[in-house]
Amino acid sequence: MVLFQRGYECEREIKLFYNMFFNKDDDVTVTSEFKYENKIINVYTVIEYKNRLYNEDYYFKFDTENKSEKTIKKVFTAACTKSFVHASKKIKDINLPWGVMCGVRPAKNVRELYDEGFSDSEVREIFKTVYEVSEDKIDLSLTVANNEKKILKDNSPDKVGIYIGIPFCPTRCVYCSFVSTDIRTSGKYMNEFSQKLVLEIKKTAKILKKANLKIESIYIGGGTPTALDNKNLELILKTLNSEFDLSYLSEFTLEAGRCDTITEEKLKTAKKYGVDRISINPQTMNDKTLVKVNRCHTAKDVIDCFNMARNIGFYNINMDLIAGLPDEDFSDFKHSLDEVIKLNPDDITVHSMCIKYGARLNSIDFELTKSSIMNKMLSYMQESMKKTGRVPYYMYRQKNSSGNLENVGYSYPNKMGRYNVNIMEEKQTIIALGGGGSTKIVGKDIQRIFNFKDPKVYIDRFDEILAKKDEILKIMEVV
Numbered sequence: 001m002v003l004f005q006r007g008y009e010c011e012r013e014i015k016l017f018y019n020m021f022f023n024k025d026d027d028v029t030v031t032s033e034f035k036y037e038n039k040i041i042n043v044y045t046v047i048e049y050k051n052r053l054y055n056e057d058y059y060f061k062f063d064t065e066n067k068s069e070k071t072i073k074k075v076f077t078a079a080c081t082k083s084f085v086h087a088s089k090k091i092k093d094i095n096l097p098w099g100v101m102c103g104v105r106p107a108k109n110v111r112e113l114y115d116e117g118f119s120d121s122e123v124r125e126i127f128k129t130v131y132e133v134s135e136d137k138i139d140l141s142l143t144v145a146n147n148e149k150k151i152l153k154d155n156s157p158d159k160v161g162i163y164i165g166i167p168f169c170p171t172r173c174v175y176c177s178f179v180s181t182d183i184r185t186s187g188k189y190m191n192e193f194s195q196k197l198v199l200e201i202k203k204t205a206k207i208l209k210k211a212n213l214k215i216e217s218i219y220i221g222g223g224t225p226t227a228l229d230n231k232n233l234e235l236i237l238k239t240l241n242s243e244f245d246l247s248y249l250s251e252f253t254l255e256a257g258r259c260d261t262i263t264e265e266k267l268k269t270a271k272k273y274g275v276d277r278i279s280i281n282p283q284t285m286n287d288k289t290l291v292k293v294n295r296c297h298t299a300k301d302v303i304d305c306f307n308m309a310r311n312i313g314f315y316n317i318n319m320d321l322i323a324g325l326p327d328e329d330f331s332d333f334k335h336s337l338d339e340v341i342k343l344n345p346d347d348i349t350v351h352s353m354c355i356k357y358g359a360r361l362n363s364i365d366f367e368l369t370k371s372s373i374m375n376k377m378l379s380y381m382q383e384s385m386k387k388t389g390r391v392p393y394y395m396y397r398q399k400n401s402s403g404n405l406e407n408v409g410y411s412y413p414n415k416m417g418r419y420n421v422n423i424m425e426e427k428q429t430i431i432a433l434g435g436g437g438s439t440k441i442v443g444k445d446i447q448r449i450f451n452f453k454d455p456k457v458y459i460d461r462f463d464e465i466l467a468k469k470d471e472i473l474k475i476m477e478v479v
């Protein structure tokens with residue numbers, strides 16, 4: 001695409017929507033002319049495509065007086081993207097339930113508008129007129145924002161969450177872009193990684209004590225933490241219990257993730273050391289797809305693992321599904337969701353398939369599911385969750401996802417995952433340890449400290465990891 005913008009520039013946002021209407025190799029020239037006069041925004045867009053011109057002369061009434069710079073920028077950007085999208089729709093009619101909203105956290109947008117003093121009906125109006133979000137997604141955003149409030153109200157500056165990254169998996173799923181390594185090659189680092197992690201936990205415990213911070217939640221993720229053998233898993237859980245003050249802890253999650261890593265012994269170990277929430281993530285309940293995406297387990301294994309976890313005494317289990325997996329149509333997704341609902345997990349998260357940089361799917365012939373089918377899948381999910389009494393409580397969107405749709409966590413009202421909400425809303429400091437962890441210190445701004453992702457680098461440069469932990473005190477100005 002060749003883009004000429006006059007009057008106001010937002011190339012990144014235009015490109016985001018361009019990718020939804022056109023292919024990379026299409027020969028497209030876009031000219032966008034922005035004016036703001038007498039409280040009226042006018043964006044005139046012309047798209048030249050296949051020797052034809054498509055245009056949109058878009059007007060929007062908006063008074064910049066008393067508006068923050070951030071709000072003005074958001075409205076100006078939305079006007080440019082709307083003008084571009086309206087012109088593009090004359091070439092291809094694509095349904096965009098999220099309209100021209102670019103942000104990855106729609107519920108956060110709602111909360112920020114609430115904080116600025118807008119009422120429910122005013123937020124609805126802004127979502128509708130500024131971003132052209134569908135009624136359905138407006139309802140979802142407001143419901144999520146109001147459910148999140150119930151968790152966020154308990155936050156205080158002295159409460160933190162702990163994230164521990166275990167970057168090992170039994171095989172790499174074809175869509176994976178997370179911090180993870182295949183244990184068939186990286187398994188040899190597991191022992192040393194775990195021993196270093198113990199040292200990082202000890203160092204972090206001292207820092208938390210010095211800064212008077214209370215741990216509200218622990219989330220062990222990755223990767224797949226249960227890819228560790230029981231000995232290393234126990235070492236880490238035991239150290240967390242002995243080093244940290246867990247008297248303020250209200251949630252302790254272990255991503256058991258893939259059932260090809262779950263054993264009775266590991267689940268009993270987790271239970272013994274206080275884990276009270278686990279994830280067992282099938283992603284799909286169709287065996288053919290599981291093979292296609294490189295996961296070495298069957299749908300029956302998922303059912304067996306789930307029942308085993310319940311029998312051991314886990315009463316807060318999350319299950320993840322992905323809508324739009326390779327070669328899956330609506331009936332495949334419906335089957336997966338129906339099967340998972342039958343098991344009655346406490347929390348179900350449905351992700352919209354997304355191709356991220358670094359995923360193997362990037363290098364094979366794969367096309368994202370049509371947005372109309374994705375919409376059907378997500379509508380079915382929304383309806384089914386409503387029927388079962390689960391509520392949407394956290395949500396985010398990813399770029400390059402099918403239909404530019406959302407990932408939503410639904411749980412029973414008393415089972416909402418605290419860590420999920422806090423990490424999404426960036427309202428609580430999260431101290432991260434292990435491979436690929438990223439500490440977020442929430443103050444006036446958010447300051448980040450990153451751990452190395454690869455287990456070998458984590459081990460080799462461990463002194464740097466420990467040194468970085470001291471930065472937490474500096475940032476928090478603890479002397």
Ligand code: SF4
Pocket residue numbers: 168169171172173175176177178179180222223224257258
């Ligand atoms: S289980 Fe998750 S982290 Fe592991 S390879 Fe699959 S997508 Fe990646």
